Amino acid sequence: MFRAGGGPAGAPEVWNMPLIKWTFALEVKVRALDADHQNLVRLLNEFYDAAQGGHGAAVLNDTLDRLVEYTNAHFAREEALLEKHDYPELADHRIAHQRLREQVQTYRASLDGATPPSDAEVAMFLKNWLTRHIMTQDQAYSVFLRERGER
Numbered sequence: 081m082f083r084a085g086g087g088p089a090g091a092p093e094v095w096n097m098p099l100i101k102w103t104f105a106l107e108v109k110v111r112a113l114d115a116d117h118q119n120l121v122r123l124l125n126e127f128y129d130a131a132q133g134g135h136g137a138a139v140l141n142d143t144l145d146r147l148v149e150y151t152n153a154h155f156a157r158e159e160a161l162l163e164k165h166d167y168p169e170l171a172d173h174r175i176a177h178q179r180l181r182e183q184v185q186t187y188r189a190s191l192d193g194a195t196p197p198s199d200a201e202v203a204m205f206l207k208n209w210l211t212r213h214i215m216t217q218d219q220a221y222s223v224f225l226r227e228r229g230e231r
């Protein structure tokens with residue numbers, strides 16, 4: 081499914097490791113949620129490493145399982161905190177989380193499909209899938225939660 085031995089010759093910069101670096105742009109300034117997001121970034125990088133290392137489907141599926149499991153737990157924690165404070169955008173935020181869950185399911189199915197994604201597609205999927213959500217929709221609740229005393 082994945083080419084063994086890392087990225088292709090003349091690989092784009094996305095092959096530099098780690099795939100995703102923790103930056104201030106990902107911080108929502110609420111400790112528990114930042115800790116979750118940091119773990120998610122670590123799991124995304126682990127999946128990327130596994131894909132790059134030319135591991136078999138079993139290793140990739142295990143790594144993806146851990147990522148999905150942790151993602152679901154994080155979404156539940158985040159939604160509970162937003163619910164506690166009556167976040168006005170909660171309904172939309174839940175929908176966004178549901179879409180991310182569906183995306184990763186579709187992606188997972190494609191790994192075992194007749195035309196699995198290329199290495200570069202794997203990298204781009206992982207990079208965009210969750211980090212875009214954290215940088216936009218999660219960032220949007222940061223001030224709201226801090227104004228309600230969450231740290």
Ligand SMILES: [Fe+2]
Nearest residue numbers: 117158214218
């Ligand atoms: Fe989040």
Ligand SMILES: [Fe+2]
Nearest residue numbers: 158213217218
């Ligand atoms: Fe979120």
